[in-house]
Amino acid sequence: MKPAKGFDSCNKLRSALSFALAACLAVMVTTCAAENDSMNGLAERYVKLVLAVGQHDADYVDAYYGPSEWQKEAESAKRPLAEIDRDAAAVEAALNAAKPAPSAEEIVRLRHEYLSKQLAALRARVAMLGGKALTFDEESKALYDAVAPTHTDSEFDAVLKNLEARLPGPGTLADRFDTFRSQFTIPKDRLDATFKAAIEGCRSRTLAHLSLPAEESFVVEYVTNKSWSGYNWYKGNYHSVIQVNTDLPIFADRAIDLACHEGYPGHHVYNVLLEKTFVRDRGWVEFSVYPLRSPQSLIAEGSANYGIEIAYPRAERLQFERTVIFPTAGLNPAGVDEYYDVLGLVDRLSYAGNEAARRYLNGQIDAATAAKWLERYGLYSPPRAQQRMRFVDQYRSYVINYNLGKDMVARYVESQSNGGADAALRWDVFTRLLSSPRLPSGLTR
Numbered sequence: 001m002k003p004a005k006g007f008d009s010c011n012k013l014r015s016a017l018s019f020a021l022a023a024c025l026a027v028m029v030t031t032c033a034a035e036n037d038s039m040n041g042l043a044e045r046y047v048k049l050v051l052a053v054g055q056h057d058a059d060y061v062d063a064y065y066g067p068s069e070w071q072k073e074a075e076s077a078k079r080p081l082a083e084i085d086r087d088a089a090a091v092e093a094a095l096n097a098a099k100p101a102p103s104a105e106e107i108v109r110l111r112h113e114y115l116s117k118q119l120a121a122l123r124a125r126v127a128m129l130g131g132k133a134l135t136f137d138e139e140s141k142a143l144y145d146a147v148a149p150t151h152t153d154s155e156f157d158a159v160l161k162n163l164e165a166r167l168p169g170p171g172t173l174a175d176r177f178d179t180f181r182s183q184f185t186i187p188k189d190r191l192d193a194t195f196k197a198a199i200e201g202c203r204s205r206t207l208a209h210l211s212l213p214a215e216e217s218f219v220v221e222y223v224t225n226k227s228w229s230g231y232n233w234y235k236g237n238y239h240s241v242i243q244v245n246t247d248l249p250i251f252a253d254r255a256i257d258l259a260c261h262e263g264y265p266g267h268h269v270y271n272v273l274l275e276k277t278f279v280r281d282r283g284w285v286e287f288s289v290y291p292l293r294s295p296q297s298l299i300a301e302g303s304a305n306y307g308i309e310i311a312y313p314r315a316e317r318l319q320f321e322r323t324v325i326f327p328t329a330g331l332n333p334a335g336v337d338e339y340y341d342v343l344g345l346v347d348r349l350s351y352a353g354n355e356a357a358r359r360y361l362n363g364q365i366d367a368a369t370a371a372k373w374l375e376r377y378g379l380y381s382p383p384r385a386q387q388r389m390r391f392v393d394q395y396r397s398y399v400i401n402y403n404l405g406k407d408m409v410a411r412y413v414e415s416q417s418n419g420g421a422d423a424a425l426r427w428d429v430f431t432r433l434l435s436s437p438r439l440p441s442g443l444t445r
C-alpha cells in the first residue's frame, strides 16, 4: 500500500502536540488515517463506476491504467444503468458525509470536490443513457461544470465584415478563405517531418519550464475516418499514443497546434503529471481513470488549447513558423504573417461552433441547416462542416471544452501572473493547474 502524502495538516498536528498528549495524538492519527482510508475506498468505488458506465458508452472511458482486474470485472458484470446509479448515489451520500472542514488543507478539499463533481457528472451521463433529455446548456453544466455564453448572428457578422475586407473577390467568403488557406496545406509526404519538427519545438519549450519523468514518451500514428483531427490516448506508465486524422488536408498552423495540444504541454503532459502527482506519489486511484464526459475534460481541453500560446507566444511562434515549420513543409515563409493575421480574425468565430451545436442539439435546426450555418458563420468548408457535425453527433456539448475551456484556463492563469506578462510565473501557475484536481467551477472562485 502506498503512503498517503496528502494529509500534511495531520503531520503538523502531530509535531505540535507534546509527548504528554500522546493519547490525544493517537486519536488524531487514527482519525486522519481513517479519513484517508475512507476517501481511498470511495475513490476505488468511483473508478469501478466509471468502468461500469464505459460498458454502456464506448467513448466514456478515455484512459484507464489502474488494476486490470477491475476492467475485467466491469466487462463481465456489465452492470445495468439503474444499479450503477444506485451505487453512485450511495458513494455520493458517503462523500457528502465526509466533507472536509473549510480549514482543511486545500489539496484535501480539492480532492473531495473533484470526486463529488466527477461523480455528479457520472450520474448525469447515466441518466442521459437511460433516456433523460437535457438542453445543450443543461447538459454542459451537468457534464462539464460550465455553460458557454450565447452569441447572436450579428456578432459573427461583424467579424465576417472584417474578413470580407481581408479576402476580397467573387464567390462566398467561406470559399475565398478555403482557397486562401489551401496555399498553406502541408503536402502529405512532408507531414511526418513537419509534425516531428513541431513536436520537438513544443517539447523543448515545455521542458525548459517544467520537469517530467525521464521515461515519458509517445508515438504518433496517422489515421483516417474519424470525427476529430487529433487524439491523445494515454496508456499509463507515462506513455501516450497520439493519432492524427488525415481525412482532410492539414494546414501549416495545425502542426504546432496539434503538437502542443496533444503532446507538450497539452494532453500528454497533463496525463503524465496527474499520474506522477496523484496515482504514483499519493496512491489516489481516482486519477488512473479519465471519464471523457466529465468536468475534467474542460480542464484537459482548455489547458491543451491555452498551452499552445504558453509554449509559443505569437511573435515566437511566427519566428518558428518562418524558420522551421514552413521550410520543413516546403511552404514559402513569406506568407506567414498574412496567414496568421487572417487566422487571428477567423479564430474570433470559434464560438460559432458552439452556437451551431446548441441550436442543433436543442432541436431548433436540423444537421443540414447546422452545417450550412457553420459554413456561413464559422467559415467551414463543406467537408469540414460535415466532419464537425459528425463530431457534434458523437460528442455533443463537449464542444464547449475547447474554446470556453481555453478562455477559462487563460483567465485563471493570467489572473495570477500579472495578466500573463510574467512568462515564468505564467508557466508556473499553468503547471500547478495541470498537477491539481481543480475543476471548472474552481477556476472562477
Ligand SMILES: [Zn+2]
Residues within 6 Å of the ligand: 261, 267, 300, 301, 304
Ligand atoms: Zn484535446
